[in-house]
Amino acid sequence: MILGNLGNSLKETFNKLARLNKIDKKIAEEIIKDVQRALLQADVNVKLVMKLSENIKKRALKEEVLEGFDAKEHISKIIYEEFSNILGKVTEIELKRQNIMMVGLQGSGKTTSTAKLAKYFQRKGLKTCVICADTFRPGAYDQLSQLCKVHSIPFYGEKGNENAVDVVKNGLNEMKEYEVKIVDTAGRHALEDDLIQEMKEINAVLKPDHKFLVLDAAIGQEAEVQSRKFSEAIGITGVIITKLDGTAKGGGALSAVSETGSSIAFIGVGERIDDLEKFDPDSFISKLVGLGDLKSLMERVQESVKPDEMAVEEVLKGKFTLKEMYKQFEAINKMGPFNQLLQMIPFGGFGIDLKDKDYEKTKYKLDRYKIIMDSMTEYELENPACFDSSRIRRVAIGSGSDIAEVRDLLNYYKTLKKAFGMFKGGNIRGLPGKFMKMFGREIKI
Amino acid sequence: MFKSLREKLSSVKESISRTIHDKDKEKVTSLEDEIETISKKEDLSKEEKAQKLGFIKKAKTFLLEGESILNEKDLEEPLWNLELALMEGNVALLVVEAIVSSVKSNLIGRKKKLLAHTDEIVEDVLYESIKNVIKNDGLSFDEIIEKSDKPVVILFVGVNGTGKTTTIAKVAKRLKDKGYSVVLASGDTYRTGALEQLEIHGERLGLKVIKHQYGSDPSAVIYDAIEHAKARGIDVVLADTAGRMHTNSNLMRELQKIKRINSPDLTIFVDEAIAGNDALERAKLFDEAIGLDGTILTKLDTDAKGGTAISISYITGKPIFFFGTGQSYDDLIIFQEDWLLNKIFGNDSEEEN
Numbered sequence: 169m170i171l172g173n174l175g176n177s178l179k180e181t182f183n184k185l186a187r188l189n190k191i192d193k194k195i196a197e198e199i200i201k202d203v204q205r206a207l208l209q210a211d212v213n214v215k216l217v218m219k220l221s222e223n224i225k226k227r228a229l230k231e232e233v234l235e236g237f238d239a240k241e242h243i244s245k246i247i248y249e250e251f252s253n254i255l256g257k258v259t260e261i262e263l264k265r266q267n268i269m270m271v272g273l274q275g276s277g278k279t280t281s282t283a284k285l286a287k288y289f290q291r292k293g294l295k296t297c298v299i300c301a302d303t304f305r306p307g308a309y310d311q312l313s314q315l316c317k318v319h320s321i322p323f324y325g326e327k328g329n330e331n332a333v334d335v336v337k338n339g340l341n342e343m344k345e346y347e348v349k350i351v352d353t354a355g356r357h358a359l360e361d362d363l364i365q366e367m368k369e370i371n372a373v374l375k376p377d378h379k380f381l382v383l384d385a386a387i388g389q390e391a392e393v394q395s396r397k398f399s400e401a402i403g404i405t406g407v408i409i410t411k412l413d414g415t416a417k418g419g420g421a422l423s424a425v426s427e428t429g430s431s432i433a434f435i436g437v438g439e440r441i442d443d444l445e446k447f448d449p450d451s452f453i454s455k456l457v458g459l460g461d462l463k464s465l466m467e468r469v470q471e472s473v474k475p476d477e478m479a480v481e482e483v484l485k486g487k488f489t490l491k492e493m494y495k496q497f498e499a500i501n502k503m504g505p506f507n508q509l510l511q512m513i514p515f516g517g518f519g520i521d522l523k524d525k526d527y528e529k530t531k532y533k534l535d536r537y538k539i540i541m542d543s544m545t546e547y548e549l550e551n552p553a554c555f556d557s558s559r560i561r562r563v564a565i566g567s568g569s570d571i572a573e574v575r576d577l578l579n580y581y582k583t584l585k586k587a588f589g590m591f592k593g594g595n596i597r598g599l600p601g602k603f604m605k606m607f608g609r610e611i612k613i
Numbered sequence: 614m615f616k617s618l619r620e621k622l623s624s625v626k627e628s629i630s631r632t633i634h635d636k637d638k639e640k641v642t643s644l645e646d647e648i649e650t651i652s653k654k655e656d657l658s659k660e661e662k663a664q665k666l667g668f669i670k671k672a673k674t675f676l677l678e679g680e681s682i683l684n685e686k687d688l689e690e691p692l693w694n695l696e697l698a699l700m701e702g703n704v705a706l707l708v709v710e711a712i713v714s715s716v717k718s719n720l721i722g723r724k725k726k727l728l729a730h731t732d733e734i735v736e737d738v739l740y741e742s743i744k745n746v747i748k749n750d751g752l753s754f755d756e757i758i759e760k761s762d763k764p765v766v767i768l769f770v771g772v773n774g775t776g777k778t779t780t781i782a783k784v785a786k787r788l789k790d791k792g793y794s795v796v797l798a799s800g801d802t803y804r805t806g807a808l809e810q811l812e813i814h815g816e817r818l819g820l821k822v823i824k825h826q827y828g829s830d831p832s833a834v835i836y837d838a839i840e841h842a843k844a845r846g847i848d849v850v851l852a853d854t855a856g857r858m859h860t861n862s863n864l865m866r867e868l869q870k871i872k873r874i875n876s877p878d879l880t881i882f883v884d885e886a887i888a889g890n891d892a893l894e895r896a897k898l899f900d901e902a903i904g905l906d907g908t909i910l911t912k913l914d915t916d917a918k919g920g921t922a923i924s925i926s927y928i929t930g931k932p933i934f935f936f937g938t939g940q941s942y943d944d945l946i947i948f949q950e951d952w953l954l955n956k957i958f959g960n961d962s963e964e965e966n
């Protein structure tokens with residue numbers, strides 16, 4: 169039985185796509201089969217794979233291939249974005265006083281991760297201790313206490329006491345002085361009612377700021393149910409994916425994140441205490457879908473929108489008519505729909521509801537505005553102030569929209585202009601950094 | 614524990630049968646339409662009608678009782694559903710593809726009695742395909758123990774945290790219950806608490822544990838345990854090892870050394886039923902590096918779908934000896950292919966979980 173080279177299935181089809189700049193249905197279907205294979209092989213949940221791949225296909229066919237990019241990059245970008253929507257966030261770890269509870273299936277790496285995490289906080293200068301609430305697994309006490317001893321991590325545990333809840337209570341009392349308290353618990357799974365109950369009780373006593381679900385990167389389709397059950401029982405604030413130093417791709421992480429409504433905090437990449445890394449969505453996604461360096465592709469995508477296309481010069485000179493706004497809309501369209509990108513652009517918060525997850529709606533609105541502006545005369549575009557009700561009516565009829573929509577557009581323009589005016593009024597220091605970056609230059613004052 | 618895989622497979626079975634059924638029904642209906650049209654025709658003499666009708670009726674009878682041939686297109690959708698069902702049952706993709714293609718080549722072009730027994734045919738094909746993957750023509754675990762020269766040395770290997778140490782304790786208990794004498798070798802000298810963990814199991818089961826210190830050479834510990842067994846006429850040596858990633862070549866070499874020095878009678882791969890596609894990859898690499906004689910699959914009590922059993926059998930071609938179904942000593946079920954097949958295909962509604 170000879171297995172093909174596992175990760176490569178996607179790359180092969182992808183190479184067929186290189187230098188193509190159009191995608192037709194047939195190619196899209198072929199690609200999507202390969203994407204599905206790659207994702208299924210990475211242990212992404214079957215239903216999720218179907219949903220994601222359907223989205224990717226639709227978008228690949230609908231969205232234009234950006235200038236200077238080939239079909240392969242086009243699809244990679246879309247894949248990246250779809251995954252970013254789920255995995256793009258990283259759990260914030262504040263460096264403050266806090267209680268942390270580690271939970272997960274048997275053998276997933278909780279104890280090892282407990283010690284790793286304690287070391288992490290110690291390195292950040294926080295007084296950190298560990299409490300052993302695994303009173304079940306033979307040798308659990310020894311495992312954690314020895315780990316802590318070797319690495320000089322203050323440890324609390326009670327050998328022989330089988331009541332984990334009591335141990336936690338006592339530990340909290342004894343270890344009051346520590347700023348960060350990390351509680352390691354016994355492994356358990358969704359069907360072990362008594363152990364789930366115990367976990368709930370520990371949760372009630374500890375009142376953790378963070379509840380980390382520790383998940384083995386090799387977990388298969390089981391990830392969905394187990395994550396859901398842990399989340400239902402105590403609520404999960406972050407996920408730690410362990411054992412990513414092997415060949416497992418960690419596709420279960422997608423289920424964990426979507427079932428718990430949280431994000432990934434850390435990944436474990438070995439047995440040693442320092443083998444803990446902050447989660448980096450870009451490299452994780454690249455590895456998961458078996459595509460090369462997606463990060464630099466995305467950087468290129470963002471750079472590909474040249475400053476002049478954004479009407480930067482004019483805007484900085486204080487000129488902002490409907491024409492400049494139109495240019496910016498086109499630039500956005502060209503970049504393709506990234507949620508993050510939208511947030512960087514000065515429209516952010518000025519009329520388009522960026523919290524609205526439904527990107528399509530936003531894009532729809534921009535497209536509508538463009539259609540309306542296409543019915544305006546040069547003069548009108550250059551002089552938005554000229555709009556009276558008869559001009560508005562004409563544009564509404566000409567663009568097949570209605571008066572309310574045209575007014576909406578003009579209001580939107582005014583809000584934006586005001587925003588730009590504000591920046592221009594010497595308040596450039598207040599410009600958000602991302603905005604500056606968007607305009608492709610450092611502005612020194 | 615196999616309930617959901619079973620349910621999914623049975624719905625796939627139905628959908629394939631339905632496809633076959635629908636296909637024939639369509640033809641029958643069209644023949645019936647024709648019979649009706651001819652009967653109503655007024656420009657035909659009675660004899661002519663009878664002759665035509667007789668012919669068509671024969672065709673209909675032939676269809677109803679005769680044979681039909683399935684083509685690739687008929688099966689496309691049902692097979693895709695089969696693929697999904699197996700994947701949701703946690704069978705690794707490459708194994709799913711192998712099973713599906715065997716089902717496909719078995720069904721395509723096959724002639725069958727119509728409108729009867731089609732679901733049985735589908736089930737037979739699927740059953741055979743899966744059976745082929747998990748069948749064990751060799752000896753059972755108990756037979757091996759019985760027939761081998763004593764002491765029988767069994768080495769347990771696998772990636773981190775799959776349940777090697779716990780499984781050793783369970784197997785030890787089982788052997789002890791059968792009247793064998795057992796000694797445990799603490800070959801995980803790496804992970805903190807590993808020595809104590811096995812020690813505690815030894816205490817609870819009343820078994821001797823041979824151990825050295827943390828950081829010592831596992832080959833030597835196991836060697837000592839074998840010497841100990843020989844000297845005291847102990848029947849079985851169960852040797853623990855530290856978990857390791859199949860990609861870590863230093864640690865894989867360490868296993869090769871353990872094997873070279875101690876020549877175990879059995880090398881058992883311990884993996885967990887919750888593992889997905891990676892189970893295939895690591896079973897393959899462990900097998901290539903040190904040679905495996907069989908597998909024990911743990912954590913089946915987690916509601917895992919059991920597909921991992923199929924994946925590992927497929928890639929190693931070696932038997933699965935036991936399933937681990939919990940954290941107690943008695944949570945060990947002997948693996949029998951009929952038992953698993955019955956779990957997947959049988960309709961016994963009794964469900965452990």
Ligand SMILES: Nc1nc2c(ncn2[C@@H]2O[C@H](COP(=O)(O)OP(=O)(O)O)[C@@H](O)[C@H]2O)c(=O)[nH]1
Pocket residue numbers: 272273274275276277278279280281355382410411412413414435436437438439443773774804856858
């Ligand atoms: N290779 C590797 N092994 C790990 C990692 N995290 C944990 N382990 C190992 O996995 C096994 C189980 O870990 P443990 O912390 O005891 O899991 P617990 O039962 O959830 O507490 C041990 O052998 C650990 O050394 C990791 O990131 N990489």
Ligand SMILES: Nc1nc2c(ncn2[C@@H]2O[C@H](COP(=O)(O)OP(=O)(O)O)[C@@H](O)[C@H]2O)c(=O)[nH]1
Pocket residue numbers: 274275305355357771772773774775776777778779780856911912913914915937938939940944
């Ligand atoms: N639920 C369940 N847990 C198991 C099973 N087998 C082992 N475990 C648990 O899995 C964890 C790791 O087991 P251990 O034997 O230490 O794994 P090792 O690192 O491979 O030696 C422990 O918490 C065990 O209690 C099983 O069949 N079912």
Ligand SMILES: [Mg+2]
Pocket residue numbers: 278279280302305308352353354355
């Ligand atoms: Mg633990």
Ligand SMILES: [Mg+2]
Pocket residue numbers: 777778779801807853854855856
């Ligand atoms: Mg062990």
